[in-house]
Every structure is written in structure tokens, then in C-alpha cells.
Amino acid sequence: MLKPLEVTEPTNFKEAFSFSFATLRGICCLLLFGVAANANAAGPPASIAEFLDLNCTGCHDASTHEGGLDLDSLTLTLEDPDNFHLWQRVFDRVGTGEMPPDEDLDQEETTPFLASLHQRLKATDSARIASEGRVSARRLTRSQYERNVCELLAIDIPLRDFLPEESYTRIFDTVSKSQQVSDHSMAAYLQAADAALEASFNRLLTETEPLNVRLDWNQLRRDEERTDREPEGRPQHQDIVSWSTRKNFYGRMPATSVPTTGRYRVRMRVRSVHPPDAGRVWCSVQSGVCNATASTMYWVGSFEATGETSEYELEAWIREGHMLRVVPNDRGLRQVPVPMIDDPAGTVEPLGMPGVSIKWIEIRRVEADRADVQRALLGDLELRRIATDVSEDDQHEPQRFEIESKNPEQDLRNTVESFAQRAFRRPVTQAELRPTIEFALKRLQDEGSMLDALRAAYRTILCSPQFLYFEEAPGVLDDYALANRLSHFLWGIGPDEELRQWAAAGRLSDPAELRRQTDRLLDDSRSKIFVEEFTDQWLMLHEINSTTPDSKLYPEYDDVLHHTLPMETYAFVHGLIEHDLPVRNIVDSDFTFLNSRLARHYDIEWPGGMGMQRVKLGPLSRRGGIITHASVLKVTANGTTTSPIIRGVWMLERVMGEHIPPPPANVSAVEPDIRGATSIRDQIDKHKSLDSCAACHVKIDPPGFALESYDVIGGWRERYRAVSSGKGKKWVDGMPVDPSHEFASGESFDSIEGLKQIVSSRPEQLARALATHLATYSTGAAPTFADRETLDAIVAATESTNYGVRSLIHEVIQSSLFQQK
Incomplete structure (x- = not known):
């Protein structure tokens, strides 16, 4: 029985691509063609065998065996998945001109070879899909x-x-x-x-x-005889104040401990104290035991306190016995020295340090309606x-x-x-x-x-x-299976009553009704699940917590900024879908979504207001497009340094739709020098001078080096940061960043803007890449050889909308890719 024709990829992205890779000419061919199938099986037909004999077997026959490959023994046993993948790679490499290396083939030779092989590959894959379906269990x-x-x-x-x-x-x-x-x-x-x-x-x-309790300032304030990291009370204002400081667990409030584990809604009445020039103090709310015996803290949410008293509401799952901790959590604020924070009440306030005033906190257990x-x-x-x-x-x-x-x-x-x-x-x-x-x-x-x-x-x-x-049975999905697939795609849950009714009537598969239901699901607030879960996996944002930026090299990074980063990308993707904006916005756009904290991180003037807002970007913003969001720049870095290899592979696979194979095991990693003595470009140039690395670096390096203009936390940089050897200074300017490069096509650029111009000029490629990701996520299987023409049709159908993202979702759902198992 044939198996799904997919290429296994590494599960740990950073491990797999933390070093450069490629193949020697012989190893390239070995990876291209794989191990020959059973020599006793039937050989390829004359049209294919003749092409191989003329162009390939001079290096890969029984005697030369270059790269460990003997093409004389190559068979066309396409029912074997490994053999199928071998021939698919032959087709792709010859079709793109990558093989044979250093030789331009005559189209009169190539065209019949590719046509003959294409026919056989498509027929075999189509037969497998008809028999088993594209998707296994x-x-x-x-x-x-x-x-x-x-x-x-x-x-x-x-x-x-x-x-x-x-x-x-x-x-x-x-x-x-x-x-x-x-x-x-x-x-x-x-x-x-x-x-x-x-x-x-x-x-x-x-x-x-x-449980439903309201705790006033008098119940929340600290015992002045034993301060124990709790906010101080201000009887004259009838509030408590939590100051900006780095003392562990400061801002905790034992009175907020919850009696049972569950989901709680937390409301609080707050205002800023001594805010900076921006007029607001960003604060975090966390829950935990708040002592060293159980030091893990759990994120509840954040808010920006202003000079006006306001009420905020947050909701979170809180464990039994955990209390709330509310504290200004912005590394850009002046902070009270740790030794002073437990001084008698009234000592800190005359210093003018920023803080947050809390009048009361209300905690309500959120229970299901009986x-x-x-x-x-x-x-x-x-x-x-x-x-x-x-x-x-x-x-x-x-x-x-x-x-x-x-x-x-x-x-x-x-x-x-x-x-x-x-x-x-x-x-x-x-x-x-x-x-x-x-x-x-x-x-x-x-x-x-x-x-x-x-x-x-x-x-x-x-x-x-x-x-x-x-x-799901092989062939066209019935209306119930279609409803199930559609609902899990766009809402992440089973069909609602309306979808079930259309399925029961046998009408959901009608193209017009399916389009109407797709719009209904996308316009519903529950589509937030699709936006966030698809975006998390497509752009690798689920790795946002996997690294912690080095506090010496990046002291400005804080929890509020950390939890804001994905919010920009979620809002951006939602905007692309809601307004059917062209797919090129993934690479370059004249807008993004920011709050005041992220605007400060990007050095963009904040237009005013609260929360996430759509912000128009100027030509000198150095932002625009998902590829320069701090969220994706953080997940493609390791917390201390950046790697053009990791970011280049991310760009190729996630945005441009080009798969890069795993590196050979014998290629050592490139380890950036955090002391700043050697540039990453020098190290990679030396690394890729090896024949085993050069071929893939031709693709990886251009986007990877363009993104070097952004540091580990997505900030703009002209120079790398290096660890300081002196006392008192955490980091110093290192070597200058050089983002220039050129593609194998000869297109060159000097900056990230140049890269954006080149890549965004290829909207069909971007649309095909996104359509492939949408089809894979929604159906449970990546498109295979027989699906290529369907992908072409999906992309062509969205040309009239400039390859709008919502249009791409519609065309994927309307396609046989989505409507068949």
C-alpha cells in the first residue's frame, strides 16, 4: 500500500538550522536521486533513460558511481514512496535547471523528458489519492x-x-x-x-x-511592621501604590489568594503615579505563590495606567492558593533601588519614581451556567x-x-x-x-x-x-465531513448548529453556500482561534517563550514587551484576512498594529490612544510586513545572537515557499562571536567556502543577511552588540552590520528595503507559499505532486484581487485539495 508522499522535516527548527549546510556535487546528487531501487525492477522507458544516459550517467554510472549513485540501476518503481520521491526530485531539479550542475540543457531535450516523467508521477500520485485519500488518519x-x-x-x-x-x-x-x-x-x-x-x-x-469578593486598599496594603514585598498604603489617597523596582515578588497581595483552582475574572481600579513624559505606566499582573519555594509566576495580563483613574478587567486560570502580583513592569522606567523598597511608607514617593495606584481589586470565579x-x-x-x-x-x-x-x-x-x-x-x-x-x-x-x-x-x-x-472516506467528502473540516479550520472546533443544518440538507457542498459559510465563520469572533493558532505555527510564534534575551545585552526587554510582540502579528494577519489585502503585505506594508509600548520599542511616534491600534508607517520606519515584526525576529534568534542561516531558512520556508533540506551531519555549527571579534559574515564566508555548504547558502544567505539589521528582540541596529569587558557597562557596540547581498538570479540589494522590493515583486510565489500552508494546516496533509496544478489554479483565481489573503482562503476551501480526503 502506498504511503503519503511527504518529505519528513526536522521537528526542532533551531537545532536543524543552527549551522550552514549544502552538499558536495556528489552528495547533492545522492540527496537528489537517493538510493537506487531494486535493480531487478523494470528500468525507465526509453525517453527517460535516453535523457539520463546523455546528461547524467557520465558521472553516475556503475563504474564512476560519483556521489555513491549508480543511475544504470535506477528504476521507475513509483509505487514505492522512496522511489517516487527520488524521481520527483529528479523532475524538480532538472525542471529548475539546478541539475546537471554547470550546464544549460537544450529545451528540445528537456521538454519531452519532463513531460514523460510528469505524466507518470501525476498518474501514480493521483491513483494513490483516489485509493487512500491525501490524508491518513x-x-x-x-x-x-x-x-x-x-x-x-x-x-x-x-x-x-x-x-x-x-x-x-x-x-x-x-x-x-x-x-x-x-x-x-x-x-x-x-x-x-x-x-x-x-x-x-x-x-x-x-x-x-x-467566589465574588472586592478587596479595598486597606485589605491589600502591607503591614508596616513587616513589609514583606507588599505595596504600601496611602491613607490620604485611600489607595495602595506598587513602585517600579526589580525586587523579586514585590507587588504581591496575599489577600488576593484564591481558595480553589479555576478561571477568575479580575477587575481593578487604578491610575499612574509619577508617570514619565509619555503619561502612562505599563504594569503586569501575574499570579503565583510569590516566594522562593514556588517561584514560577503565571501571566494574567497587562495594562497601561494613565493619570486618569480607570478600571481594567482581565481573565485567567489561577491555581489554588495563588495570589496576584501587580507591579510596573517597564524596563524604560526609573526604578526604586531594591534596598529602599521596604523602607517605611512615604519614603519612596518624594523621589518621584513611577508607580501604580490601586483603589480596589475585585475577584470573581467564572463558573459555567448550571x-x-x-x-x-x-x-x-x-x-x-x-x-x-x-x-x-x-x-x-x-x-x-x-x-x-x-x-x-x-x-x-x-x-x-x-x-x-x-x-x-x-x-x-x-x-x-x-x-x-x-x-x-x-x-x-x-x-x-x-x-x-x-x-x-x-x-x-x-x-x-x-x-x-x-x-473521512477516500474521495469527495460528504457534507458532514466537509462541515467538520471547515469548522475546525476556521474555528478550531466542531460545526455549530447552522453548519450542521446545511450539512443535513446536503447543501453545504454547493459552492455558493460554502463561500457564504466561509465568510460567516471568518467574520465571527471565533475565527480569532484560527488567526492565532495558524499564525503561531506558520510563523513559528509558538516558540516565543523558548528563549530569554540576555539581560546584559538586552536590558530593555521586559515582560510587557514580551507579551505584546505576538499581538502585533495576530492583529496584522487578522487585518489581511478581514480586508482581503494583497499577500505582498506579508513582506512589505505601509501599516502595522502597535500599542504604546511596542511603538517605543520600534522608535515610532505614538499617535495616542490606548491598546492595539493600526498605525500608518512612514518611509523611514524600517518596519512594515510580517518579516520585520519583532515577534518573528525574536523566535528566529537564540536570545543572545542572531543567525542569518536560521532567519534565511525561516524566510524561505515560511514566506517564500522554498523547502531547504536538513544539513549533512558532518557540517559543524557556526557559533557567532558575542565578544565581537569576528563578524558573522566572515564566519559564514569561511564556512560556505566548503563545497558541501555553498549550494544551499546561495538561497539562504540573501534574506538571512538582510534581516541582520534587526537584533535578538527585533530592534533596529547599525552595529552588533558585544559583551562589555569593563565594569558597569553591560554591552558595547561591536562590528557594523552589513545587510547587503544578492540572489542567484543576480538581483542585489543593500538593505532590508531592497530585499522587500525584490521579494514583494513575486506575488505569485508568495501566494502559492501561503496557499500551500493553508492547505496543509486545514486538511492535515501537505500538497503532493498531483496537487500542483490545483495550487496553480488557486493562485490564478486570486490574481484579480492582487492575491488577497481572504481570497486565498476561499479558493483553498473551494478546491479539491480541501473537499477531498
């Missing part, structure tokens, strides 16, 4: 699992924390090829299901009101309270409930069937539901409780293949 990702379970049970808890981390193949965690399910992961699914059911049934059977939970678990059935012998004065005895039913067995059947249809995202047959029903009936007979029987049935359903996996 594909399951819900752990974030999709969490959303689906929480919607089914009308709760909101972080179930993904129970499940193993996802693997990434072809950039995305939705790709079926890497979605393995082991005994360990199945145990994790059971644990997650149990936690979800526990939360849902507890809410159903509990009538207590959730009526919603009851409908989710019981449908139309009602609960009745069971009388107990316990005294009414005993407040510690929980209330007991049971389902009101005159026909428990039939009601159990109906309720389980209704739940299964929602869970499986399609109608279910009695035959496939029979084992679950019988299991639930047995539990009812043994325990005598419908609640226990339903819970057991739901646990079985939430761990069943019909729930965990996308059920």
Missing part, C-alpha cells in the same frame, strides 16, 4: 480536543495540560503523519476526560454561589433533589440529586444518542452506538443511578476514535 489536536470537550460539557478548563505535547510536521501540528496515539497518550485522554466530566457534573450538582450544564448533560431531563437524614443546619453535607425519569432505560438511550451525535459531529447509527448503550445500561442496573450511567457513557464517547479522529 487524522485526530484532533490537543487544543481542538479541549475546545470540543468543553463545549460538549458546557465548561471551560485547560484540558490540553493533561495531554502530551504535539509534534510538528510540515510546520503544523494538524498534520496526520505525526499524530501518533500511544498507550501513554490514551491514558492522558482518559485523565482529561475524567477531569472534564468531574468539573461538569460537579457544577450540575452544586448550587453554591461562586442551566447550560444541565442541557449539555441531560438534554430535556430534569433533576430532583434526594432527601437525606442530615440536619438542614449541617452546611457541610453536599446536596444529592438524581434524574427525574419515568422510563430510565429509554431516557438513557435517547440522552446518550443525542450526546454522541454532537460529539461525533454527524448522525450515528444504532449499530455503532450499541456497545456504549449496553455499557451504560449495565451501569444503570448495577448502580441504580442514571447520573452514574450517563457519566460512564460520556467517558467512553470522549475517548472513542469517532470523537478523537476526523472520519
